[in-house]
Amino acid sequence: MNFTLLKHEVLATVKLFSIILAVLMLYIISIVYMYNPEMSNTLNKLTETMPELMSAFGMSNIGNTLIEFLSTYLYGFLLLILPLVFIIMSANKLIMGYIDNGSMAYLIATPNTRFKIVFTQAFFLVASIFILLSITTLVAILFSKILFPNELDLSAFLTLNIGLFFLHFAISGYCFFISCSSKDLRTSYAYSTGIPILFYLIQALSNMGGALGKLQYFTIYSLFSPEKLMTQDSSSIWMLGALFLIGMFCYMLAIRVFVKRDLYL
């Protein structure tokens, strides 16, 4: 690991990180604030009037407890998409950004192996996602404790967030791999944005149920199931394992590809 490079990346990413974090916190706080057992009745009525649309965004089952309420409103859309934006932008910048504009030449013309450079960048990406999700989790817990003491099932909520981290770990591995292996920045952005969005849309369609339900086997988002994680269902263990393996595999492949590839710098 190269700490000079790590420090540089921290400074270069702090702006994007803060914006994403600020938006997430704003939503988390307002949604916790919105929680009100009576209020859910109104929302339930809304779901009854347009069930397909609401279920597409994973909002089919508005529970009566705080954690179910949070999982419905945050873990179906916001906490999937906003971290994804951060992942796509960072993953592309961390490797392909330098290759595409040519400044990678200066990085690897220093006495640091390519492995050291790419490992530093991968570490930075995983660490920043971990920190982002840790802060949002802490904020959600703190705010729930203040507004509704004893309402939140803490262990279920933590499991839910661990699942979310593993999901983003897997997706970031894929994006990082694309960043390391593409020929230019445009291709890299196209694949690293296109595939996750496509997966999300497939997930949305499969949520509508019926014949479309079969689509759940064609999207990575099926491996993140808030209901199963919250109930700590045994199948959630292998889902976490699968996400972890996908992520590790992608990161290892990405590092290998970057170390071996031809660079026109």
Add this chain to the structure above:
Amino acid sequence: MAIIEVNNLTKKFGDFYSVQNVALQIEKGEVFGFLGPNGAGKSTTIRHLMGFLQPTEGQCFIKGLDCRRSTAEIQKFVGYLPGEIAFIDKMTGQQFIKFIAQMRELNDLTRANELMQFFELNATGLIKKMSKGMKQKLGLICTFMHNPEIVILDEPTSGLDPLIQTKFIDFILAEKEKGTTIFMSSHIIEEIEKTCDRVAILNAGKIVATETIADLKKQKSKKFLIEFQSEQELSRFLGEQLKIKQIGPTQAIIKVQGNVQTLLHTLADYKINDLDIISQSLEDIFMHYYESGGKES
């Protein structure tokens, strides 16, 4: 043993050979020029030396270390100036110099400051707002600030104004005095002539010739463009025993190999308006080597 060694280097992209059977031996302390038109494969060869590319065939060695396997080890004593000028745009020049120094674990910035003064670079501004020439200077500072034993420069003077180009030539000569081995590519003959001991000429991915500069100069012929005062003067001049090519009613090009004394003596008898020296282009040199190559085979 040669300090930089390239053995039968071949790089193939699909069916196209970017470089083919390139072989070079550069000795310690030598300033070696690498001459060729754009797209001849100069940068491709240099990228192999830096370990950026995997050769299709052949190997490169710097101080006996394989350029592809010991890339990081080699960078400790090598300075590299990329052909493409690119930095991290959001930094200021000074921040970038400091950043690269730290990446090299170099704490002493005396040399960098010396170089900044020498090249008259004010690096306090954002790189994004710098001119091409300023960026090139910044690149040169990053190349030389750790006092490298071996320097690899890809088109070092592109973007520099003539004044700084002259300064750069002095700088290279000073580095040569210090014993630095320098490998530089260029498509400008004059620049290579003034600095290098030997030169390899590359065209379409193949080495056409490897010569000492003294030999190259002997091969070189000079061309003069002369404008006569009248057509009569020119037609009278056409009778002289010189290689003359008429290109206009009053203009002619004279090709001289070696001594220009005869031409000057002859010209003294004529009324001329103007005299220009046409600098020899790379193509002329290539034509020369192709012609001689053709005769031999």
